[in-house]
Amino acid sequence: xxxxxxxxxxxxxxxxxxxxxxxxxxxxxxxxxxxxxxxxxxxxxxxxxxxxxxxxxxxxxxxxxxxxxxxxxxxxxxxxxxxxxxxxxxxxxxxxxxxxxxxxxxxxxxxxxxxxxxxxxxxxxxxxxxxxxxxxxxxxxxxxxxxxxxxxxxxxxxxxxxxxxxxxxxxxxxxxxxxxxxxxxxxxxxxxxxxx
Amino acid sequence: xxxxxxxxxxxxxxxxxxxxxxxxxxxxxxxxxxxxxxxxxxxxxxxxxxxxxxxxxxxxxxxxxxxxxxxxxxxxxxxxxxxxxxxxxxxxxxxxxxxxxxxxxxxxxxxxxxxxxxxxxxxxxxxxxxxxxxxxxxxxxxxxxxxxxxxxxxxxxxxxxxxxxxxxxxxxxxxxxxxxxxxxxxxxxxxxxxxxxxxxxxxxxxxxxxxxxxxxxxxxxxxxxxxxxxxxxxxxxxxxxxxxxxxxxxxxxxxxxxxxxxxxxxxxxxxxxxxxxxxxxxxxxxxxxxxxxxxxxxxxxxxxxxxxxxxxxxxxxxxxxxxxxxxxxxxxxxxxxxxxxxxxxxxxxxxxxxxxxxxxxxxxxxxxxxxxxxxxxxxxxxxxxxxxxxxxxxxxxxxxxxxxxxxxxxxxxxxxxxxxxxxxxxxxxxxxxxxxxxxxxxxxxxxxxxxxxxxxxxxxxxxxxxxxxxxxxxxxxxxxxxxxxxxxxxxxxxxxxxxxxxxxxxxxxxxxxxxxxxxxxxxxxxxxxxxxxxxxxxxxxxxxxxxxxxxxxxxxxxxxxxxxxxxxxxxxxxxxxxxxxxxxxxxxxxxxxxxxxxxxxxxxxxxxxxxxxxxxxxxxxxxxxxxxxxxxxxxxxxxxxxxxxxxxxxxxxxxxxxxxxxxxxxxxxxxxxxxxxxxxxxxxxxxxxxxxxxxxxxxxxxxxxxxxxxxxxxxxxxxxxxxxxxxxxxxxxxxxxxxxxxxxxxxxxxxxxxxxxxxxxxxxxxxxxxxxxxxxxxxx
Numbered sequence: 001x002x003x004x005x006x007x008x009x010x011x012x013x014x015x016x017x018x019x020x021x022x023x024x025x026x027x028x029x030x031x032x033x034x035x036x037x038x039x040x041x042x043x044x045x046x047x048x049x050x051x052x053x054x055x056x057x058x059x060x061x062x063x064x065x066x067x068x069x070x071x072x073x074x075x076x077x078x079x080x081x082x083x084x085x086x087x088x089x090x091x092x093x094x095x096x097x098x099x100x101x102x103x104x105x106x107x108x109x110x111x112x113x114x115x116x117x118x119x120x121x122x123x124x125x126x127x128x129x130x131x132x133x134x135x136x137x138x139x140x141x142x143x144x145x146x147x148x149x150x151x152x153x154x155x156x157x158x159x160x161x162x163x164x165x166x167x168x169x170x171x172x173x174x175x176x177x178x179x180x181x182x183x184x185x186x187x188x189x190x191x192x193x194x195x196x
Numbered sequence: 197x198x199x200x201x202x203x204x205x206x207x208x209x210x211x212x213x214x215x216x217x218x219x220x221x222x223x224x225x226x227x228x229x230x231x232x233x234x235x236x237x238x239x240x241x242x243x244x245x246x247x248x249x250x251x252x253x254x255x256x257x258x259x260x261x262x263x264x265x266x267x268x269x270x271x272x273x274x275x276x277x278x279x280x281x282x283x284x285x286x287x288x289x290x291x292x293x294x295x296x297x298x299x300x301x302x303x304x305x306x307x308x309x310x311x312x313x314x315x316x317x318x319x320x321x322x323x324x325x326x327x328x329x330x331x332x333x334x335x336x337x338x339x340x341x342x343x344x345x346x347x348x349x350x351x352x353x354x355x356x357x358x359x360x361x362x363x364x365x366x367x368x369x370x371x372x373x374x375x376x377x378x379x380x381x382x383x384x385x386x387x388x389x390x391x392x393x394x395x396x397x398x399x400x401x402x403x404x405x406x407x408x409x410x411x412x413x414x415x416x417x418x419x420x421x422x423x424x425x426x427x428x429x430x431x432x433x434x435x436x437x438x439x440x441x442x443x444x445x446x447x448x449x450x451x452x453x454x455x456x457x458x459x460x461x462x463x464x465x466x467x468x469x470x471x472x473x474x475x476x477x478x479x480x481x482x483x484x485x486x487x488x489x490x491x492x493x494x495x496x497x498x499x500x501x502x503x504x505x506x507x508x509x510x511x512x513x514x515x516x517x518x519x520x521x522x523x524x525x526x527x528x529x530x531x532x533x534x535x536x537x538x539x540x541x542x543x544x545x546x547x548x549x550x551x552x553x554x555x556x557x558x559x560x561x562x563x564x565x566x567x568x569x570x571x572x573x574x575x576x577x578x579x580x581x582x583x584x585x586x587x588x589x590x591x592x593x594x595x596x597x598x599x600x601x602x603x604x605x606x607x608x609x610x611x612x613x614x615x616x617x618x619x620x621x622x623x624x625x626x627x628x629x630x631x632x633x634x635x636x637x638x639x640x641x642x643x644x645x646x647x648x649x650x651x652x653x654x655x656x657x658x659x660x661x662x663x664x665x666x667x668x669x670x671x672x673x674x675x676x677x678x679x680x681x682x683x684x685x686x687x688x689x690x691x692x693x694x695x696x697x698x699x700x701x702x703x704x705x706x707x708x709x710x711x712x713x714x715x716x717x718x719x720x721x722x723x724x725x726x727x728x729x730x731x732x733x734x735x736x737x738x739x740x741x742x743x744x745x746x747x748x749x750x751x752x753x754x755x756x757x758x759x760x761x762x763x764x765x766x767x768x769x770x771x772x773x774x775x776x777x778x779x780x781x782x783x784x785x786x787x788x789x790x791x792x793x794x795x796x797x798x799x800x801x802x803x804x805x806x807x808x809x810x811x812x813x814x815x816x817x818x819x820x821x822x823x824x825x826x827x828x829x830x831x832x833x834x835x836x837x838x839x840x841x842x843x844x845x846x847x848x849x850x851x852x853x854x855x856x857x858x859x860x861x862x863x864x865x866x867x868x869x870x871x872x873x874x875x876x877x878x879x880x881x882x883x884x885x886x887x888x889x890x891x892x893x894x895x896x897x898x899x900x901x902x903x904x905x906x907x908x909x910x911x912x913x914x915x916x917x918x919x920x921x922x923x924x925x926x927x928x929x930x931x932x933x934x935x936x937x938x939x940x941x942x943x944x945x946x947x948x949x950x951x952x953x954x955x956x957x958x959x960x961x962x963x964x965x966x967x968x969x970x971x972x973x974x975x976x
Contacts, residue, residue: 184343
């Protein structure tokens with residue numbers, strides 16, 4: 001029903017700017033969540049550094065890793081981990097390339113529903129695809145557009161991702177938390193892009 | 197008239213017996229017409245794989261139309277229905293339940309299944325390396341999803357196992373079932389219990405799939421479509437197609453020939469009588485094949501037309517030439533023309549006899565069928581048909597037609613020169629095309645349409661199902677030895693996989709390691725006390741406490757003392773079907789099959805595979821390239837057909853030499869036939885055809901049929917005009933019969949038709965133009 005996510009995004013931004021919410025109101029476009037999505041959708045690309053801490057039962061101290069996240073609308077996502085061991089996850093559409101220990105594997109994301117939950121949450125948020133998020137997750141919004149928190153709980157039963165929590169300020173996502181069963185979780189802090 | 201009664205009685209009894217044999221014979225339309233009768237050891241493997249191998253039993257069902265959710269539901273209900281059906285050994289649709297059972301099996305037996313389990317990997321350094329690796333994975337974003345398994349599997353055995361089993365590209369999944377690459381079709385992989393060569397059983401299995409699908413679609417009110425592919429589907433479709441075409445074409449050519457004869461004879465009795473030798477020949481031919489081979493190939497019946505072509509000639513000669521004697525008795529024909537017809541018949545018999553010893557059942561049956569059929573038709577024409585003729589039997593006088601033809605077909609020096617030029621041109625064409633004269637692909641004979649072959653390739657690719665093309669076969673005296681052989685071969689294949697020679701492979705030993713390997717892996721696992729001590733040292737400085745790894749120590753302790761995995765433990769998983777398909781009883785021993793997948797770059801370099809296996813696999817490992825080896829086999833047959841045909845030609849020359857007692861006369865008979873064969877071959881090549889086995893058989897038939905014409909011209913008769921008329925009529929019947937075949941969609945029938953129809957015409961034309969003296973002058 002739409003003609004490409006970027007054009008849709010542009011249209012939404014235009015609607016917001018003009019304050020013409022009549023047509024969009026049917027889709028609940030005037031909520032802060034919808035406005036956040038429109039803001040995110042307006043961005044064609046993005047690059048941030050991340051520092052991730054993983055907590056799990058049995059770990060005496062959290063595990064730390066760091067690297068770079070790159071996004072390009074609508075479907076390209078790269079997660080390049082640099083420390084402690086280099087590994088790359090590169091996603092194009094549904095094709096996931098995993099590079100680790102000098103091996104490259106190509107897998108279809110749809111065959112790995114658990115990873116897909118995490119990857120879809122991240123990608124759909126970055127692309128501002130609110131409707132797609134609401135199809136797969138129960139979305140809970142807290143705060144204001146300047147200071148927000150978004151909790152995504154998978155609708156599909158039995159997913160190993162219990163929930164994903166994002167927090168940020170306007171179009172800048174600051175933290176991303178992934179909750180796994182038995183209290184295990186990863187907290188990712190996103191910072192400005194590396195000085196290249 | 198007692199001799200008359202005796203002849204009729206003998207004929208009736210023999211015909212009755214033949215009819216009985218024909219009615220009770222078994223008919224088949226599978227690949228076996230194209231497989232050798234007495235294979236060598238390596239051919240045995242090839243034939244076994246083609247007929248009964250795992251690839252021959254695989255069917256792929258693709259559900260299209262409707263929406264994705266409906267297709268997934270249909271896939272599930274179809275799978276449920278087919279699992280309850282006894283025809284299928286395995287029904288896979290990528291369902292979540294099977295995936296869960298697969299995962300549970302792998303997890304429960306990870307320490308005997310994982311190739312990473314060695315004594316080193318459970319010493320302090322090995323433990324530390326693998327635990328550090330697991331922690332690094334866990335630290336990466338998204339890695340946290342593996343955290344719950346940490347205390348059970350800190351060494352990452354499940355990951356190693358997944359890597360080992362991921363040797364083949366897994367199919368795409370959507371909505372909990374397998375789907376095609378584009379996602380527009382839900383896919384099911386089915387393995388029949390019956391061999392692929394058991395066409396009846398395949399037909400029943402296909403019927404069961406269609407019925408189950410129709411029920412499922414009706415229950416869900418879904419407008420969905422079902423596509424099926426696989427060797428069984430091809431075999432069933434081919435049989436139906438051959439059956440349909442044989443009936444249709446035989447009827448059509450029979451009708452055309454009958455119309456021709458009706459126009460020529462203007463007598464209903466003559467028409468009926470003309471069928472007597474044809475029917476007798478066909479009956480005798482089929483009965484003889486049934487007696488000698490047990491099974492009658494559908495393709496052989498397709499050649500029934502060849503018999504109509506030749507057998508109808510005999511009665512034409514009898515009827516038309518009988519006018520010689522004004523009184524209308526046939527006695528004169530028996531004295532005047534029968535010796536020539538008999539010689540023609542014997543040359544045909546010689547030609548076909550050369551095919552009978554062929555190792556290619558298709559050829560041998562064709563030879564035997566034609567030989568006995570022609571003989572029977574000839575004998576019936578000579579000894580039975582004259583007795584059946586009514587007292588005042590006479591067909592229309594065809595002399596005017598003969599006379600008109602004689603004026604056109606006048607031998608002359610100009611004609612001879614022209615024919616010499618034609619011969620030269622034909623030789624030149626064949627010489628310039630000598631590099632690509634022959635089609636050496638077995639597929640050239642395949643009745644499977646291109647579109648169906650493409651669909652099959654696409655669905656197979658999507659499922660990562662064995663393409664059934666490249667295969668390592670390990671022969672061993674026992675099940676365990678076969679598994680050990682598969683493990684050794686697997687080690688060699690792993691090396692090739694790492695170097696990109698292979699895209700992947702499957703092996704039964706991945707899911708069911710040999711007892712010896714299971715024992716070695718269990719022995720590599722330290723007892724709990726030792727493992728705890730080693731863990732304590734390995735974890736120094738790592739963010740893991742030994743106390744939290746108690747589940748790991750318990751799991752290793754359980755694995756050390758567990759009973760070995762057997763086939764029964766695989767029940768309910770998708771691995772059961774894989775093992776059953778890849779580990780098969782073969783005579784007194786067992787074969788382990790390792791289907792190979794091509795790398796992305798292109799075909800597999802089989803010489804490297806053979807070299808690697810020769811180094812590491814002591815068991816009897818044979819690398820089969822089914823397609824190439826089948827083509828090689830076909831190439832052998834092609835060569836054999838050419839040799840047999842030449843032998844047949846030599847036999848014919850010897851027969852003619854013995855009868856005519858003059859090399860010049862023999863040359864005069866053979867020259868027009870050779871010229872016809874050359875011209876037709878050159879014309880086919882010019883039209884872009886690559887010659888197949890059936891073209892060669894067609895050439896033999898040109899010689900067999902054409903020899904009658906050439907002999908009549910060479911021998912000369914009392915009534916040349918009438919003889920020419922009978923030859924024209926006989927020729928027209930042959931051209932009609934084979935001309936119809938040329939329009940068949942079954943390649944073997946088409947190749948034959950497009951060779952013999954023009955060839956027979958040219959044989960008559962050339963024989964007339966090269967005759968010793970103008971027939972017209974002799975008549976006047």
